[in-house]
Amino acid sequence: MSEKKLMLGNEAIARGAYEAGVKVSAAYPGxxxxxxxxxxxxxxxxxxxxxxxxxVAMEVAIGASMAGSRALVSMKHVGVNVASDPLYTVSYIGVxxxxxxxxxxxxxxxxxxxxxxxxxxxxxxxxPVIEPSDSSEAKEFVKFAFDLSEKYxxxxxxxxxxxxxxxxxxxxxxERFEPIDIPYEKNIAKNVMMPGNAIKRHPVVxxxxxxxxxxxxxxxxxxIEMADKSIGVITSGIPYQYVKEALPNASVLKLGVVxxxxxxxxxxxxxxxxxxxxxxxxxxxxxxxxxSWGIECTGKEILTIQGEYSANMLRxxxxxxxxxxxxxxxxxxxxxxxxxxxPHRATFYAxxxxxxxxxxxxxxYTLGAVAPLGVVDTTVCMGSSISTLHGMEKAGGREFIKDWxxxxxxxxxxxxxxxxxxxxxxxxxxxxxxxxxxxxTGMTGHQDHAATGKTLKGETVLAVDLYKLCHDGIGIExxxxxxxxxSEALTAAIKEEVAREKVSVIIVQxxxxxxxxxxxxxxFKIDTEKCVRCGMCMKPGCPAITRKPDGAIAIDAxxxxxxxxCEGLCKKGAIVR
Amino acid sequence: MQTKNIMIVGxxxxxxxxxxxxxxxxxxxxxxxxxxxxxxxxxxxxxSVVTFVRYGEKVNEPIVEEGQADVLIAFxxxxxxxxxxxxxxxxxxxxxxxxxxxxxxxxxxxxxPEGIIEDLEKKYKVLKIDAQKAAATLGNPRTFNIIxxxxxxxxxxxxxxxxxxxxxxxxxxxxxxxxxxxxxxxYGM
Numbered sequence: 159m160s161e162k163k164l165m166l167g168n169e170a171i172a173r174g175a176y177e178a179g180v181k182v183s184a185a186y187p188g189x190x191x192x193x194x195x196x197x198x199x200x201x202x203x204x205x206x207x208x209x210x211x212x213x214v215a216m217e218v219a220i221g222a223s224m225a226g227s228r229a230l231v232s233m234k235h236v237g238v239n240v241a242s243d244p245l246y247t248v249s250y251i252g253v254x255x256x257x258x259x260x261x262x263x264x265x266x267x268x269x270x271x272x273x274x275x276x277x278x279x280x281x282x283x284x285x286p287v288i289e290p291s292d293s294s295e296a297k298e299f300v301k302f303a304f305d306l307s308e309k310y311x312x313x314x315x316x317x318x319x320x321x322x323x324x325x326x327x328x329x330x331x332x333e334r335f336e337p338i339d340i341p342y343e344k345n346i347a348k349n350v351m352m353p354g355n356a357i358k359r360h361p362v363v364x365x366x367x368x369x370x371x372x373x374x375x376x377x378x379x380x381x382i383e384m385a386d387k388s389i390g391v392i393t394s395g396i397p398y399q400y401v402k403e404a405l406p407n408a409s410v411l412k413l414g415v416v417x418x419x420x421x422x423x424x425x426x427x428x429x430x431x432x433x434x435x436x437x438x439x440x441x442x443x444x445x446x447x448x449x450s451w452g453i454e455c456t457g458k459e460i461l462t463i464q465g466e467y468s469a470n471m472l473r474x475x476x477x478x479x480x481x482x483x484x485x486x487x488x489x490x491x492x493x494x495x496x497x498x499x500x501p502h503r504a505t506f507y508a509x510x511x512x513x514x515x516x517x518x519x520x521x522x523y524t525l526g527a528v529a530p531l532g533v534v535d536t537t538v539c540m541g542s543s544i545s546t547l548h549g550m551e552k553a554g555g556r557e558f559i560k561d562w563x564x565x566x567x568x569x570x571x572x573x574x575x576x577x578x579x580x581x582x583x584x585x586x587x588x589x590x591x592x593x594x595x596x597x598x599t600g601m602t603g604h605q606d607h608a609a610t611g612k613t614l615k616g617e618t619v620l621a622v623d624l625y626k627l628c629h630d631g632i633g634i635e636x637x638x639x640x641x642x643x644x645s646e647a648l649t650a651a652i653k654e655e656v657a658r659e660k661v662s663v664i665i666v667q668x669x670x671x672x673x674x675x676x677x678x679x680x681x682f683k684i685d686t687e688k689c690v691r692c693g694m695c696m697k698p699g700c701p702a703i704t705r706k707p708d709g710a711i712a713i714d715a716x717x718x719x720x721x722x723x724c725e726g727l728c729k730k731g732a733i734v735r
Numbered sequence: 736m737q738t739k740n741i742m743i744v745g746x747x748x749x750x751x752x753x754x755x756x757x758x759x760x761x762x763x764x765x766x767x768x769x770x771x772x773x774x775x776x777x778x779x780x781x782x783s784v785v786t787f788v789r790y791g792e793k794v795n796e797p798i799v800e801e802g803q804a805d806v807l808i809a810f811x812x813x814x815x816x817x818x819x820x821x822x823x824x825x826x827x828x829x830x831x832x833x834x835x836x837x838x839x840x841x842x843x844x845x846x847x848p849e850g851i852i853e854d855l856e857k858k859y860k861v862l863k864i865d866a867q868k869a870a871a872t873l874g875n876p877r878t879f880n881i882i883x884x885x886x887x888x889x890x891x892x893x894x895x896x897x898x899x900x901x902x903x904x905x906x907x908x909x910x911x912x913x914x915x916x917x918x919x920x921x922y923g924m
Contacts, residue, residue: 164759164769268774292770292797325797326759326771402795470800483802484820484858489813490845492746492837494782530842696841701781704836716876 165329167322170293171260172197173329174300175230179337180204181255182222184215186573187602188234189269190323191262195232196605199614203334208605208614211540211573212237216244216259223257223313224349226340228304232260235276236539240574242279245313247351249283250359252311254340256304259285263319265439266466269601271520271539273464275440280315280417284363286370287315287417288379289395293327295379299414301335302379306415310366317416319439321396321466371418379414382427389476390431392424392444392455396467397437403469405476419447428453435476439467496525498702499678499719501596501642501668505565506531507698507723508649514561514656516592517550519543519575521567522601523594530699534565541566541574548578548587556588556659563590563656568624569599569607576627583632583661590655591663593624594642596670604673628663636662643668645726671719679720680735682713688732695724695733738791739892740799744818745810746835747784750880753905754808755786757884760901761893762790772797781838783814790892806890810866810880811835812851822859829887830855831879832865862886869920875910878917885921895922 165173171194175183183206185195199206209215212233222229233241238261245259261276280287286306290299296318303314347355374380386407393401394413401410411427413419416438428434428448436445436457445457460475461467473479496503506526509516510533518524518534519542527534536546543564551559566575571593582589599605606612611621629637636658640651648666655662669676681702691711696703702717703724713724713733725733741758743751755771762769767790774784787799804822808829809815815830822828830852839845848854855861864886866879881902888898899915906914 162763164763164771320774321772321797324773326769327794327797328763328769396797399795399797468798468800469796481802486801486820487816489817489848490837490839492781492783492813492817493839494747495838497781529838529844699838699842701836701838701841704841 161331162328163331164326165293165297166193166324166326167290167293167296167318168193168324169197170296170329171232171300171316171318172201173331174297176201176204177297177332177334178256178301178304179228179335180230180304181227181339182219182229183207183231184209184218184229185232186210186212186215186237187599187605188237188262189602190264190318190320191232191234191237191260192602192605193323194260195614198230206614208607210608212241213243216241216248219257219259220244220248220251223253223255224342225255226342227255228337229255230258230260233262234270235261235263235274236270236272238276238279240540242283245279245285246283248313249285250351250356250363251349252362253307253313254342255337256307257313258300258303258307258316259313260316260318262323263317263440265319265321268320271537273440275443276315276317277416277443278441280317281443284367285313285315285417286310286415287317288414289317289416290322290414291395291398291412292322293325293329295414296322297329299379302414310370312366317395319396367418370415371421374415374418374420375423377415377420380420380423381412381414382423383410383412384430385409387430388432390427390434391437392427392434392448393437394444395439397439400467400469400472401437404472413444416444419444421451424448425451425453428455437461437467437472493528494525495699495701496522497671498700498717499671499721501666501671502526502594503531503698503700504642504645504668504721504723505592505594505648505666506533508645508652509533509563512649512652514563514652517543517547517562517564519564519566519570521570523565523567526565530697540570541578544575544578544582544589544591547589548582548585551587551589559589561656563592563652565592565594567600568593568595568597568609569605571624572607572609572622579628579634579663580632583634587661588659589661590652590658591661592652593663593665595624595665595667598670598673600670600672604670624665628665634661634663636660637665638663639665639667641668642666643721643723645723671721679722681715681718681720682722682725682733682735683715684711684713685732685734686710688730690730690732694727694729697727698723700724736791738789738794740804741788741806741808741891742799742804742818742821743786743788743808743810744814745784746814747781749784749810750877751784751786751810754880754884755788757901757905758788760905761897762788764897764901765893767791768794770794770797783817785818806887808883808887810883813837813847815855816848816851819855819859826859827890828855828859828861829883829890830861830863831867831883832863833867864921864924866921870917873913873916873920875913875917878913881914881917882921885918886924888918888922
C-alpha cells in the first residue's frame, strides 16, 4: 500500500510538482501561495528559488521550459499582475518543457489588498486554467497540468484559493516521474516574439484554445455526477465541496478545466437537468460564457461576487433554507497587530511623534495605518510607497510632502521598490524613503531575499548591500543607516532628511522580533512603587502592556521580548528588568 | 458515523496550529477521512484565529459552519464568545479561562465583556479550565494548550493510547515528557 499523508493544499501542489518531474521552481512569497515553495525546497531533485518578484520568477520558469525542463512558478493573485507581461507573451511562445503557473486567489481577502479573479487573467492571456477541489486533486491536477502543457504547447494556470491552499486533506503519495529533458533547438519563429513572428503565433493560440474546448469533454478532470435531475449544478474548485454538502442529491458537472470550457459537455448537461445553477466564487467567469451560448442558468443573481461561499450560503440561496441559527454575540474585534518587540512599532511611534504622514506599502508595516499608531495614510500594492509619494510631490509640490515619508520593507524594496526609488532620483524628487530593514520577508512567515544573504535552499550567499545599492549604485548621497530602537538617532535622522530638499534614504535596521536568530532579551516589568499610571508606555500599542481594571499597568512576561521601547518612554523609571 | 465537527479558536501565537496537527494525526491514525482548515497570513499577528477539523467516513466541506460544531475548543474566553454560535445545540464548549485584551480594548476603544463564561454557561454545555494555572504546576507555561486538549479529548473519538502516541510524534522531542504530563493533567480533570 502506498503511503497516505495529511497535506495542505499547497504541500500537495509541491508534491505534485515533485511527482511530475519538475526541475525548476521559482516564486515570490505571498499568502496564500508561500507554502508551495517552502515544501518544494524539501525535494533535492528540484532547483527552487525565491526570485525578487513574480515577473522575474515567471521569466526564470520560462527559461527553464525553453531549456527543455518542466518548470513551476507560483504566486498569489496580485503577483500574477506583476508577472502578466511575460505571461501574455509566453502564451504565444508556448513551451518546450511543461510550464505551470500556480495562481493563488484570496476570496475573502484574508491577507490581500483585493480579491481579483485570476481566471480572468488566464482567459485574457488565452491559457488554460485547471482548478482542483481538495489536496488529493491538487497533487493529481499538477501532473495533469504538465501533460496538458506539453500536449497543447501552452503554459497552464493551476488556480487555487486560500481555502484550498490552507486546508489539509488526505493525499496518496506516488513515485516521481523522471522526464528526459527535451534537447534545445533554436527556433526563432517560436521563441522570438517580434511582430512578424507574433502575428504568426496568434492564430496558433486561437486554434489551440478551440481544440482544448472540443477535447475538454474527454479530459478526465471534467466529469458529470448524474443524480436527481431537478437541480443541476456546474461548479469547480472549493465550491464543489460546498455543493456536495448542501445539495447531496443534485446532479453536478464538476469542471477541472475552467478555461476553455467544454461547450458540448455543458450543453448536454444543461439539457438533462430542469434547473441549472452555476456556482463559482468571485467573478461569473463560467456563468457569463454559458449564458452567452443562450443556456438558461442562475448564478450571480442569487450569489455574490464577494468573499468565500459555504454550504449554508448555498442552502439559503438555492433551497431557501433559513436554518435555526443563534445570532453571533457582539464582541470587540481582535484585528491583527504588530507583535511585541516589532521594530516597526518603534519607527511608527517616532513618525507619529513628529506628526508625519507615511505613504505605505505591502507588509506587516501596513498595520501602521491602524490605531494607536495611525501613521500610514496610503497603501496600494508592492513597491508603491515611493512612487506614490513621488506623484504627490509632482502634483502638490515640495510643500505637499514636507511632512511625508515613504515606508517600505526590505523584501518589498527588493521586489519593485527599487525601481520607484530610481525614478524618484532620476526625476528630481525630494522625498524621504524609510527602508524598514528587518532582514526578512516578515508577513508571509520569514522568507529570505537577495538582501538577507540566504537562498531558499538555505545556502549562504553574498547579500545585496542596501546601503551600497542606494548610495553607491543609484547615487543617493543622503543614505544612512539607523537602528529602529535608537529613538533619539532615528527621530533626528527623520527630521533632518524630511527637511532636506533632495532624495534621501534612511535604512531603519532591526531584525523581525519573530526571527529565530533574534533571541529575545529578558522581559520588563512594572515597578509599582514608581509607576504613576500615566499610560505613556501604552502609547505605541504594544500588546504585552495592558491596564488592569483597577488602573494599574502590567507587562505580560510571556509576551514581552524586552525590546525596550516602553522603557525609553517612561519618565519615572518604572519599567525595569 | 456522522461527520464530527471540531473547532479550535484562539489568539494568534497560542498554538492552535500545533493542536490541529495533533488532531490531524489522530484522525488519520483512526482511519477516518479528514479535512482541516486554518487561516494563515495577517491573522497570525495577534489576531483571532480559527481552525476547523472535520472527520468521518467521507468529508466534503473543509469548514465548520454556524450551528454545526460538536466540540468548540477556545484557548481564550473572548474568542469563545465570538464563536459560540458555531456550536450545535448539544455541542460542548471547552473554554480556557484566560483573558487577552484585543487592541481596541487596550487603547480604550472597546470594553472587554464581563462574565463571559457565566453567560456562556446559560446557553451551552461549558467545561471551564484555568490552563495557565495548571501549566504553571508543570513548570512550563507553554503546555497550557495541551492541557486544554486533554480535557477536550474525552469528547472525541480517539483512544487514550492514540492521543499519547500522536502527541509524542507531533511535539518537539525535548518536550514529549512535559506535554504528555500536560495531556494527562487535562484528561484527568
